[in-house]
Amino acid sequence: MTAHPFRDRAAIVGVGATPYSxxxxxxxxxxxLRAITAALADAGLALTDVDGVACHRVGDSAPAxxxxxxxxxxxxxxxxxxFGGGSTSHAVVGAAATxxxxxxxxxxxxxxxxxxxxxxxxxxxxxxPPDQLEFQYQVPYGYATPPQQFAMxxxxxxxxxxxxxxxxxxxxxxxxWYAQRxxxxxxxxxLTMEDYLASRWIVxxxxxxxxxxxxxxxxxxxxxxxxxxxHLVHRPVTVTAAGWGSGHTLFSNRRPDLGTSGxxxxxxxxWSQAGLGPADVDVAELYDAFTPLVLIGLEDYGFCAKxxxxxxxxxxxxxVAGALPVNTHGGHLSEGYVHGLNHLxxxxxxxxxxxxxxxxxxxxxxxxxxQGGYVMGATSALVLKRD
Amino acid sequence: MGExxxxxxxxxxxxxxxxxxxxxxxxxxxxxxxxxxWRWPPRAICNRCASFEFTWAPLSGRGTVxxxxxxxxxxxxxxxxxxxxxxxxxxxxDDCKLIGSFAGAIESLRxxxxxxxxxxxxxxGATLLTWEPASAE
Numbered sequence: 131m132t133a134h135p136f137r138d139r140a141a142i143v144g145v146g147a148t149p150y151s152x153x154x155x156x157x158x159x160x161x162x163l164r165a166i167t168a169a170l171a172d173a174g175l176a177l178t179d180v181d182g183v184a185c186h187r188v189g190d191s192a193p194a195x196x197x198x199x200x201x202x203x204x205x206x207x208x209x210x211x212x213f214g215g216g217s218t219s220h221a222v223v224g225a226a227a228t229x230x231x232x233x234x235x236x237x238x239x240x241x242x243x244x245x246x247x248x249x250x251x252x253x254x255x256x257x258x259p260p261d262q263l264e265f266q267y268q269v270p271y272g273y274a275t276p277p278q279q280f281a282m283x284x285x286x287x288x289x290x291x292x293x294x295x296x297x298x299x300x301x302x303x304x305x306x307w308y309a310q311r312x313x314x315x316x317x318x319x320x321l322t323m324e325d326y327l328a329s330r331w332i333v334x335x336x337x338x339x340x341x342x343x344x345x346x347x348x349x350x351x352x353x354x355x356x357x358x359x360x361h362l363v364h365r366p367v368t369v370t371a372a373g374w375g376s377g378h379t380l381f382s383n384r385r386p387d388l389g390t391s392g393x394x395x396x397x398x399x400x401w402s403q404a405g406l407g408p409a410d411v412d413v414a415e416l417y418d419a420f421t422p423l424v425l426i427g428l429e430d431y432g433f434c435a436k437x438x439x440x441x442x443x444x445x446x447x448x449x450v451a452g453a454l455p456v457n458t459h460g461g462h463l464s465e466g467y468v469h470g471l472n473h474l475x476x477x478x479x480x481x482x483x484x485x486x487x488x489x490x491x492x493x494x495x496x497x498x499x500x501q502g503g504y505v506m507g508a509t510s511a512l513v514l515k516r517d
Numbered sequence: 518m519g520e521x522x523x524x525x526x527x528x529x530x531x532x533x534x535x536x537x538x539x540x541x542x543x544x545x546x547x548x549x550x551x552x553x554x555w556r557w558p559p560r561a562i563c564n565r566c567a568s569f570e571f572t573w574a575p576l577s578g579r580g581t582v583x584x585x586x587x588x589x590x591x592x593x594x595x596x597x598x599x600x601x602x603x604x605x606x607x608x609x610x611d612d613c614k615l616i617g618s619f620a621g622a623i624e625s626l627r628x629x630x631x632x633x634x635x636x637x638x639x640x641x642g643a644t645l646l647t648w649e650p651a652s653a654e
Contacts, residue, residue, distance in 0.1 A: 271616060273616065289628040
């Protein structure tokens with residue numbers, strides 16, 4: 131069998147980020163420029179090397195073309211300015227990798243820049259944007275913000291597979307352990323099950339510690355060909371597979387229930403493209419806007435059978451010495467919420483072996499995922515490998 | 518809080534009939550004229566058989582609760598907490614789901630609870646769907 135033509139032909143060569151805060155004090159454009167220049171410096175590349183730009187946003191951040199203009203990119207060979215939140219995060223980098231593999235561009239910067247705490251919080255309650263078609267059906271019922279939408283997912287997941295509050299709490303606690311060993315993380319105090327269960331309801335069945343941290347920050351990565359990557363600063367991290375898939379809107383017909391995400395179907399294609407399976411993965415960064423998404427992700431990417439992820443997490447399976455370390459930066463729950471790009475950044479750092487106390491020993495293969503496709507109706511993920 | 522009213526529906530060209538029917542206290546849903554599948558939210562095409570032909574057919578108003586949320590955090594003053602929102606599978610077709618507020622006791626919510634639709638007028642010409650336990654005759 132010949133290898134998939136996409137496999138390992140693009141690489142991530144630079145990673146950059148701004149500090150994470152509750153108020154950056156600057157525009158999303160400025161955040162993007164800071165993270166991108168940091169990522170280029172990390173790669174040992176110059177602004178003049180950039181010929182492609184790619185980002186995702188939901189009407190809450192500077193357009194890709196304006197970022198390119200601001201950077202002084204003289205001749206843009208490729209751009210991708212995608213509508214979407216976390217579902218789209220890995221599709222942005224997948225598109226950039228596709229561009230460099232097919233020769234449309236040679237060096238693409240990808241980023242997410244948000245003032246998600248101080249300026250544009252996700253899901254207001256005012257008039258829905260015209261391109262979010264289904265929002266209009268929710269807003270009049272007081273059902274519009276992400277915790278409300280994902281509480282609906284969480285409850286059906288509990289109904290269908292028997293997950294409990296202890297399962298959700300175990301996710302939050304496991305990730306906090308990593309955040310305590312990550313200087314960038316916003317939440318570094320110890321967290322116990324007692325603390326978790328005592329935390330206030332946001333939207334039942336989600337408590338405070340089930341929810342991610344709305345954050346002001348930007349994260350950027352630089353994508354180029356693997357061939358070129360081998361002559362740059364860091365040992366390359368190759369894009370072994372990039373996956374796109376269908377998801378659920380909150381009302382989708384033809385889907386069994388909200389307890390299974392779009393990733394269940396998309397992951398089969400992803401593993402096939404990678405020539406790898408769940409057992410080959412050393413570290414997984416699973417999109418975690420809310421704790422139940424980690425459990426659903428563990429199941430739908432094939433690490434656990436349906437309904438068994440809670441027990442896996444409670445037994446320490448996702449810890450640094452567990453069978454599958456998960457969200458080793460603390461995730462959106464404890465590091466900060468940069469809509470999937472910080473997961474990708476952590477995956478690259480793990481494969482480079484940069485992670486100090488939270489480093490997964492001998493990490494060679496990583497899975498990094500966007501949101502499983504709820505609300506948006508689409509999902510994306512990447513499999514990465516140390517070259 | 519007494520003065521604040523919840524955000525009203527903002528219909529688009531696909532959803533206008535749905536909201537207008539609700540305002541007239543008529544519970545009708547798009548039904549494919551070719552294969553008979555029910556669908557919501559409103560769309561021009563059937564995603565089972567690709568037919569553009571449909572009717573707005575009357576629903577029984579009966580269904581079962583698939584999932585629900587109970588809001589505690591005060592996201593906005595228009596919605597005093599706690600309140601529930603339910604996701605209901607329609608008796609007519611298991612994979613066709615509607616949302617709405619819940620008119621019963623929050624503690625009574627459980628998977629598979631049988632509910633029936635009712636209308637809740639929130640402003641002149643604006644009506645929402647609410648679901649009440651079917652046992653509350």
